[in-house]
Amino acid sequence: MEITQKIIAEFEVKYIQFLDPQGNLLQDLPNSLQDIKKVVELYRAMVETREFDAKAILLQRTGKLGTYPSILGQEAIGVGIGAAMRLNDIFCPYYRDCGTQFWRGVKMSEILLYWGGDERGSNFVNNKQDFPICVPVASQTLYAVGVAAAIKLKKEPRVVVTAVGDGGTSRGDFYEAINLAGVWQLPIVFIINNNQWAISVPRSQQTLAFTLAQKGIAAGIYNEQVDGNDVIAMYYAVQKAVEKARNGQGPSLIEALTYRLSDHTTADDAKRYRSVEELEKHRLEDPILRLYQYLLLKKVWNEKEENNLKEKAANKVQLAVEEYFGIKPDSPLAMFDHLYAKLPDALVIQREEVSRLFGDL
Amino acid sequence: MNTINLIEAINQALVYELSNDPTVVVFGEDVGINGGVFRATTNLQMQFGKERVFDTPLAENMIAGLAIGMATQGLKPVAEIQFMGFIYAAIDQIISHASRLRNRTRGRLSCPIVIRTPFGAGIHAPEHHSESTEAIFAHIPGLRVVVPSSPARAYGLLLAAIRDVDPVIFLEPTRLYRLAKQEVPDTGDALPLDVCFILRTGKDITLVSWGAMIHETLKVAEYLSTIGIEAEVIDVATLKPLDIKTILNSVERTGRCVIVHEATKTCGVGAEIAALLAEFGLTFLLAPIQRVTAFDVIVPLSKLEHYYLPTEERIIQAVKKAMEFT
Ligand SMILES: Cc1ncc(C[n+]2csc(CCOP(=O)(O)OP(=O)(O)O)c2C)c(N)n1
Numbered sequence: 001m002e003i004t005q006k007i008i009a010e011f012e013v014k015y016i017q018f019l020d021p022q023g024n025l026l027q028d029l030p031n032s033l034q035d036i037k038k039v040v041e042l043y044r045a046m047v048e049t050r051e052f053d054a055k056a057i058l059l060q061r062t063g064k065l066g067t068y069p070s071i072l073g074q075e076a077i078g079v080g081i082g083a084a085m086r087l088n089d090i091f092c093p094y095y096r097d098c099g100t101q102f103w104r105g106v107k108m109s110e111i112l113l114y115w116g117g118d119e120r121g122s123n124f125v126n127n128k129q130d131f132p133i134c135v136p137v138a139s140q141t142l143y144a145v146g147v148a149a150a151i152k153l154k155k156e157p158r159v160v161v162t163a164v165g166d167g168g169t170s171r172g173d174f175y176e177a178i179n180l181a182g183v184w185q186l187p188i189v190f191i192i193n194n195n196q197w198a199i200s201v202p203r204s205q206q207t208l209a210f211t212l213a214q215k216g217i218a219a220g221i222y223n224e225q226v227d228g229n230d231v232i233a234m235y236y237a238v239q240k241a242v243e244k245a246r247n248g249q250g251p252s253l254i255e256a257l258t259y260r261l262s263d264h265t266t267a268d269d270a271k272r273y274r275s276v277e278e279l280e281k282h283r284l285e286d287p288i289l290r291l292y293q294y295l296l297l298k299k300v301w302n303e304k305e306e307n308n309l310k311e312k313a314a315n316k317v318q319l320a321v322e323e324y325f326g327i328k329p330d331s332p333l334a335m336f337d338h339l340y341a342k343l344p345d346a347l348v349i350q351r352e353e354v355s356r357l358f359g360d361l
Numbered sequence: 362m363n364t365i366n367l368i369e370a371i372n373q374a375l376v377y378e379l380s381n382d383p384t385v386v387v388f389g390e391d392v393g394i395n396g397g398v399f400r401a402t403t404n405l406q407m408q409f410g411k412e413r414v415f416d417t418p419l420a421e422n423m424i425a426g427l428a429i430g431m432a433t434q435g436l437k438p439v440a441e442i443q444f445m446g447f448i449y450a451a452i453d454q455i456i457s458h459a460s461r462l463r464n465r466t467r468g469r470l471s472c473p474i475v476i477r478t479p480f481g482a483g484i485h486a487p488e489h490h491s492e493s494t495e496a497i498f499a500h501i502p503g504l505r506v507v508v509p510s511s512p513a514r515a516y517g518l519l520l521a522a523i524r525d526v527d528p529v530i531f532l533e534p535t536r537l538y539r540l541a542k543q544e545v546p547d548t549g550d551a552l553p554l555d556v557c558f559i560l561r562t563g564k565d566i567t568l569v570s571w572g573a574m575i576h577e578t579l580k581v582a583e584y585l586s587t588i589g590i591e592a593e594v595i596d597v598a599t600l601k602p603l604d605i606k607t608i609l610n611s612v613e614r615t616g617r618c619v620i621v622h623e624a625t626k627t628c629g630v631g632a633e634i635a636a637l638l639a640e641f642g643l644t645f646l647l648a649p650i651q652r653v654t655a656f657d658v659i660v661p662l663s664k665l666e667h668y669y670l671p672t673e674e675r676i677i678q679a680v681k682k683a684m685e686f687t
């Protein structure tokens with residue numbers, strides 16, 4: 001007997017790219033980037049972020065910073081997100097998002113302070129609304145939908161953006177978050193930084209799904225795959241999704257394809273589990289190099305400007321490092337002072353003991 | 362004979378049990394080719410193959426559930442949660458299922474799993490990597506909570522945990538992973554669960570501790586000896602079920618007790634020990650029981666963590682206070 005089935009639904013996953021790895025423009029620049037100065041802005045931010053990243057690793061190696069997760073090779077994602085959001089939107093980052101954080105006013109010295117082991121690094125002076133760096137993988141996606149639900153309830157024209165790694169999409173938190181975002185049509189954009197690795201576990205061992213973007217299909221939310229090493233594509237896709245969410249047209253899930261050129265963190269040694277050949281192959285897709293080549297080709301950039309930018313970036317990072325070094329140690333009493341709005345009586349004795357033991361340094 | 366550190370002792374126990382019990386499987390995040398972020402599972406996958414030593418997708422509640430399900434089918438899962446700060450994500454499977462499967466089915470199904478996880482502060486780790494919330498698990502009926510504090514005890518207790526027929530939360534103090542080395546003969550001999558270890562005998566005062574704080578506690582005992590106070594040091598090692606007898610016997614002789622733990626004070630396991638001492642040993646206590654613990658604050662990032670962790674000085678002060686009573 002022949003069993004018949006009919007197709008009741010079909011789905012698609014779109015992919016977008018503007019710049020190929022050699023810096024060739026594959027399609028016209030989006031309207032929002034017609035002004036080439038804006039593209040140069042994105043380039044500048046990526047170069048600064050990379051300069052910061054290199055310095056952070058150096059500081060860690062010389063004992064002046066704790067464990068640090070490099071974003072080498074993933075700068076286009078952070079910068080693309082940052083440029084696409086409005087300042088009063090809300091960002092719920094994970095730990096590889098300093099590119100976005102810098103764009104949104106978080107100081108380089110604050111990020112250093114955080115990885116240097118000081119809570120004050122999450123008390124951003126120039127950004128009051130964003131969440132701090134989130135370490136428990138994918139857990140940020142859940143409170144992010146809470147923020148989005150509040151925004152929707154209050155009818156504010158704001159959007160939440162949250163980022164998560166490829167490994168993070170295996171966690172229940174992620175599925176729960178995109179599910180709620182879909183069914184409640186929340187103003188939120190999920191960005192997956194698919195850098196192909198979750199420490200030593202490759203993307204292929206996380207899921208059999210052909211793309212991570214398609215996880216959005218099950219949640220009924222718009223999904224798209226983007227060349228995450230193409231800052232133009234990143235900016236375009238995130239901006240489109242953010243404005244869509246702002247207009248009440250629901251959430252999106254964007255998978256940004258990239259590659260982690262660094263070790264997982266400074267505490268990791270990727271040589272234990274991945275080949276040098278694989279790494280070298282992906283170096284050729286570098287997001288900064290490709291935009292550099294495009295800008296050269298367009299003749300809006302030259303070596304002099306490049307040197308100028310590099311020098312400025314180095315100075316900016318150096319100033320941040322000096323600011324970081326200049327920050328006086330926190331008082332041990334700070335352990336108590338932010339636990340509750342008001343220190344409960346039950347803790348007063350303990351706080352006094354700390355004061356007696358160590359003084360209010 | 363070679364001396365090995367605590368992390369190598371964990372590895373040695375895993376190798377021994379994988380070699381001798383074909384039902385043992387080892388899994389978690391990055392335990393395969395990477396050998397675990399602390400290298401506890403180094404070379405295991407190479408030696409025993411991907412069917413017995415494997416990486417999972419990144420999902421802790423899944424890891425715990427996977428272990429539970431496998432255990433009901435005659436396997437002996439030894440699952441790793443990368444840091445204690447991420448075990449909270451697995452707590453539903455652990456508390457709702459692992460701990461009570463035997464009871465719910467009146468013994469028809471059981472759950473012989475081990476969940477290993479590094480814990481504790483003091484290694485300048487990032488946020489959420491310094492937790493010591495063992496009391497959460499010690500509070501749960503049906504679970505065992507085991508904490509080694511030396512390479513030899515890590516080896517013997519891990520073997521015991523794997524061979525035990527009930528779920529064991531096995532907490533490995535990161536601060537001790539590479540601190541000290543000792544000879545650990547690879548004999549496959551398990552240590553008993555549910556007994557405290559007397560690490561040092563003394564007649565004047567009983568110091569009770571576990572995990573990384575054993576290090577400071579022993580150093581304090583050495584110092585006390587130089588000023589004429591002989592301290593008995595007990596490593597609780599199995600926090601649940603608790604061997605209060607050994608502690609009571611000791612305090613009966615010394616009349617004084619200081620409990621030292623890294624976890625925060627309120628509702629810490631020290632509170633349970635103190636309560637049991639009050640319940641059964643009040644008549645022979647010569648001084649109020651002292652607790653030296655972390656303050657009741659969120660474990661700070663690395664810059665403040667040395668203020669958070671109990672210090673030798675604080676232990677000495679507590680001992681002196683207990684000795685004042687005559
Ligand atoms: C819930 C949880 N489990 C485990 C860890 C330990 N850990 C930190 S990063 C990481 C891998 C994350 O990979 P991915 O989500 O792909 O992000 P990436 O680091 O590659 O950007 C793991 C397992 C954690 N921080 N949180």
Ligand SMILES: [Mg+2]
Pocket residue numbers: 165166167193194195196197198199
């Ligand atoms: Mg990844």
